[in-house]
Amino acid sequence: MAKYYQPEIETASREEIIRIQNEKIVKQVKHVYENVPYYRNLMDEKGVKPEDIKSIDDIKKLPFLTKNDLREAYPYGLLGTDLKNCVRIQSTSGTTGKRVVAFYTQNDIELWEECCARAIVAAGGTEEDVCQVCYGYGLFTGGPGLNGGSHKVGCLTLPMSSGNTDRQIQFMMDLGSTIICCTPSYAAYIGETLAEKGYKPEANKLKAGIFGAEPWTEEMRRSIEKSLGIKAYDIYGLTETSGPGVSFECEEQTGMHINEDHFYAEIIDPETGEVLPEGSKGELVFTSLDKEGFPLLRYRTRDICVLTRKKCSCGRTHVKMSKPMGRSDDMMIIRGVNVFPSQIETVLLNEGYSPNYQILVDRVNNTDTLDINVELNPDQFSDKVAEIQAREKALESAMRTMLGIGPKVHLVAPKSIVRSEGKAVRVIDNRKLHD
């Protein structure tokens, strides 16, 4: 059984990786400067020329990109090549209704799928395997990424998409799925449903699961491993850089190897932007070294984590990142979907409510719950129960359209939401996602 998908690069020496990065960054910065006016302006403002970037170490001279830049430049402002060279978009939800739209050339798709293939092989995948992909397909990167990776490895791919758990289980049992890819909460849910149906963990043929797109704890990992009788591997990625597979776990399960021949990672102080030494906790920043369609340089992920180059027993030499330990902004990941409080505020204002609200996030039976308490305006009150319930339903529906997930809305009395120092506590997250 092959241990690596691309052994020569996955186990390359540090010197070799740096050589690849040096070569790619010089080319990429020049390309971006010449083809992406938005980033050229940022470089000019900072007084950096492409010639100043002679090696990967010079990357710290470059300006950062943030989600705000993506919003400003929406939709084509950060496009790195002619649209005619692009073959696909993927998208994620974004604040105030504007989404992140990422463009892919065929080469971008190939490299993304290769990264996913590396993740699948690291989880023990071979052409003998049956890989059930129950991430959502479509604009969301989860399904398409793992689907492509599974093809590259040569697994029999089951493109299930998410939901319809009975059907998932039927295919899993009838076709003998050996690898499952989905969000950790959905994996936990499938495990519970299997148990309810009377299946013991050893009744299925699964051996591994590749889970990502939302935060999960070590405790949750052990519970999923037990309920499905598998080894559970973490995978990380974001639409802005490609999708899942930017980094992935090996059998050591002590962090995710970043595919640093394609994605260069830095840890910065989120306040000052200063690059921090290896082992420091800070904000993760990614540079796409060879993407063509959407070549983001120094993109601030807002994920807080730690990088380590400690030798890994799996033989891979690529730097490892910890599970994200939090965010340097107020983004929440709920059922795998990115949610910003500002989106919720926008809906409330559009629908004629005062922006007095409180977001309550919890995890019940391994599924995220999202409850929003909204203060009722006196002129919205009625003596009829049905009218108030209809208001709640209408608000839930508008929220679902904006967020992509359905919250439960509760109307509460005016001025009833607790304010500390005059400012309301907007988000209460009881999930305890970070160990």
Add this chain to the structure above:
Amino acid sequence: MAIKQLSVFVENKQGKLVDTVRAISAADINIRAMSIADTKDFGILRLIVSDNEKAIAALNENTVVTTTQVIAVKMDDKAGALCNILSALSESGIDVEYMYAFTASADFGAYVVVRVDDVAAAEKALGDKGIATLNETDMKKL
């Protein structure tokens, strides 16, 4: 003549109802009739009180109150009395949103409060059958 009912939003949480009633009590207002509609999240407390203005001022401190016109009718305390009233409304095509009953201390009579969308039409329908509705002055005497 219709009478005024206060509807108060009460969250379905421990202590919320007593807080609301305490505010009314503190303002020295007597509750003449009441009912509560409850859901999982909230309740709507419907009240006929001795002094609407004072009650609104007391309640507005902490919650939302709305004033609704409702119909109050005295019933004979015997079989079929409520049926007569509802039949009169039904025959005129008037929908009842909700209703509740109370007794008055003055005459120990049975009364019913009915919430309809078109108060004038309801009063006419009842009047045509010889059923009188109470006004604010009548309520004060009960």
